[in-house]
Amino acid sequence: MGIFINHTNHPSASWSDEQRQAALAYGEIMDIPFPGIAADLDEAQVQVMAEKALGQMLPLEPSAVLVQGEFTYSYALIKLLQEAGVTVLAACSERQTVTTVNAKQETVRQSVFSFVRFRNYTC
Numbered sequence: 001m002g003i004f005i006n007h008t009n010h011p012s013a014s015w016s017d018e019q020r021q022a023a024l025a026y027g028e029i030m031d032i033p034f035p036g037i038a039a040d041l042d043e044a045q046v047q048v049m050a051e052k053a054l055g056q057m058l059p060l061e062p063s064a065v066l067v068q069g070e071f072t073y074s075y076a077l078i079k080l081l082q083e084a085g086v087t088v089l090a091a092c093s094e095r096q097t098v099t100t101v102n103a104k105q106e107t108v109r110q111s112v113f114s115f116v117r118f119r120n121y122t123c
Helices: 017-024 043-060 071-083
Strands: 002-007 027-031 062-067 087-101 107-120
Touching: 002 017, 002 043, 017 027, 017 107, 027 062, 043 062, 043 071, 062 071, 071 087
Parallel strands: 002 027, 002 062, 062 087
Antiparallel strands: 087 107
């Protein structure tokens, strides 16, 4: 059984049982936190960050990597992982909005996301 790398801003410890079970189908879950990507970085600097992450991940021989976060870094890393033959996934969820009225008679909307599945980035 391989390693499932969670490379997001959401530690696997906070996942639902459904998401955890779906990840475990790929192997043991390992969190590699998503880095902070400063808005003033240029494309070359973002690419270097993606290459550094790739260098950290490939020795682990992951069976799959969940990548979600800042778009340009994610895109760069996804391409690198795919070129290395690694399955790269996105978490798919459904948003449910709950509307309530608080004590001040103000309408309050809260979004709740329910995990549905992982989707391969090759689609």
